[in-house]
Amino acid sequence: MTTQSTRPSGRFDGRTVLVTGAGSGIDRATARAFAAEGARVVVAGRRPEPLAETVALIEEAGGTALAVTADVSRAADAEALVRAAVDRFGSLDVAVNNAGVFRGGTPLADLPEDDWHTQLAVNVTGVHLALQAQIRRMRTQPSGGAIVNVSSTFGPHTASPGAAAYSATKAAVTALSRGAALDHIGDGVRVNVVSPGATATGMSLRPGETEAGRAERARATLPLGRVSATEEVAAAVLYLASDDAASLVGTDLVVDSGGSL
Numbered sequence: 001m002t003t004q005s006t007r008p009s010g011r012f013d014g015r016t017v018l019v020t021g022a023g024s025g026i027d028r029a030t031a032r033a034f035a036a037e038g039a040r041v042v043v044a045g046r047r048p049e050p051l052a053e054t055v056a057l058i059e060e061a062g063g064t065a066l067a068v069t070a071d072v073s074r075a076a077d078a079e080a081l082v083r084a085a086v087d088r089f090g091s092l093d094v095a096v097n098n099a100g101v102f103r104g105g106t107p108l109a110d111l112p113e114d115d116w117h118t119q120l121a122v123n124v125t126g127v128h129l130a131l132q133a134q135i136r137r138m139r140t141q142p143s144g145g146a147i148v149n150v151s152s153t154f155g156p157h158t159a160s161p162g163a164a165a166y167s168a169t170k171a172a173v174t175a176l177s178r179g180a181a182l183d184h185i186g187d188g189v190r191v192n193v194v195s196p197g198a199t200a201t202g203m204s205l206r207p208g209e210t211e212a213g214r215a216e217r218a219r220a221t222l223p224l225g226r227v228s229a230t231e232e233v234a235a236a237v238l239y240l241a242s243d244d245a246a247s248l249v250g251t252d253l254v255v256d257s258g259g260s261l
Contacts, residue, residue: 010036010037010038010039011037011038011238011242011243011244012034012037012038012039012093012094012238012241012242013037013038013039014038014040015038015039015040015091015093015094016039016040016041016042016085016086016089016090016091016092016093016094017031017034017039017040017041017042017093017094017095017096017241018041018042018044018081018082018085018092018094018095018096018134019031019034019041019042019043019044019095019096019098020044020045020070020072020081020095020096020097020098020099020126020130021044021045021097021098021099021100021150022041022043022044022045022051022054023043023045023047023049023050023051023053023054024050024201025199025201025202025203025230026098026150026196026199026201026230026233026234027043027096027098027150028043028050028054028057028230029230029231029233029234030096030098030233030234030237030238031043031054031058031065032054032057032058032061032063032234033231033234033235033237033238034094034238034241035058035061035063035064035065036061036063037238039063039094040064040065040066040088040089041058041063041064041065041066042065042066042067042068042081042084042085042088042089043055043058043065043066043067043068044067044068044069044070044072044081044099045069045070045099046069046070046071046099047069048067048069051067051068051069052067054067055067066084066085066088066089068080068081068084068085071126072097072099072122072126072127072129072130073099073121073122073125073126073129074129075129075132075133078126078129078130078132078133079133081130081133082133082134082136082137086137091141091143092134092137092138092141092145093138093141093143093145093146094145094146094147094148094241095130095134095138095145095146095147095148096147096148096149096150096237096241097126097127097130097131097134097147097148097149097150098149098150099122099126099127099130100122100123100126100150100169101118101119101122101123102119102163102166102203103115103116103118103119103165103166104162104163104164104165104166105162105163105207106162107161107162107164108164108165111164111165115165116165119165119166119169120169123166123169123170123172123173124169124172124173124176127149127173127176127177128176131147131149131176131177131180131191134147135147135180135184135187135189138187138188138189139184139187139188139189141188143188144187144188144189144190145188145189145190146189146190146191146192146240146241146242146245147180147189147190147191147192148191148192148193148194148237148240148241149173149174149176149177149191149192149193149194150173150193150194150195150196150233150237151170151171151173151174151177151193151194151195151252152166152167152170152173152195152196152197153195153196153197153254153256153259153260154166154167154170155167155168155169155170155171155172155174156170156171156174156195156252157195157254157256157260158197158259158260170195173193174193174195174252177191177192177193177250177252178191178193178250178252181249181250182249182250185249190245190246190248190249191249191250192240192245192248192249192250192251192252192253193250193251193252193253194233194236194237194240194252194253194255195252195253195254195255195256196228196233196255196256197222197227197228197254197255197256197257197259197260198214198218198222198227198228198256198257198259199227199228199229199230199233199255200227200228200229200230201230204227214227215227218257221259222256222257222258222259223257223258223259223261224257224258225257226257227257228255228256228257232255233255236253236255239253240253
């Protein structure tokens, strides 16, 4: 198990950051990156074991983290998650919403109805409810807050066979984020979006494909010649959440190795 060293100071010193879906992949990398820049990180997800591992990685590197089990597709859980962050650390300064699921691989006409409803509930309703709970807290704070929602290139920027329903939910996340950004910038809350393309996670592997096979495919199909590292997507999230991006409102930052060009 590798460790990521924590800097003595950083862009997020003294700030409380909430990251949903932080048990693996992009959001685990994001949680660790925030901790490495001084944030107190609350990691959330539906399964406690992966969250505990994320917390252990952060603490081993000298950071501060709290795990909270929650299902953000339930309003009560989204509210309780924000309360847990504030009760423990006193504020909610940054939120990153990436709890999501993919159900696909078949043409739209063959997609089971339950798979449609599952993706809609987690990918769209979950972001909607999380945004509501987070903004309600942030707008009461003198310093406001910053929210970054993780969408996808699927939907807003490109299409892929077998992913029509998933793409629809991610397009909805982007539209929802832009609307929330406009509604609440006057409250001191900035909302932006990161849209990853193919990234070094299990989701970008085709059925039966190995990481070596994915790398060979990426060399042939992506302008950059490789998929993005989770740390590279995390860096985009941190930028949008930071004071360096203070004038960015409703921005959709694409991180996809040029795949949607």
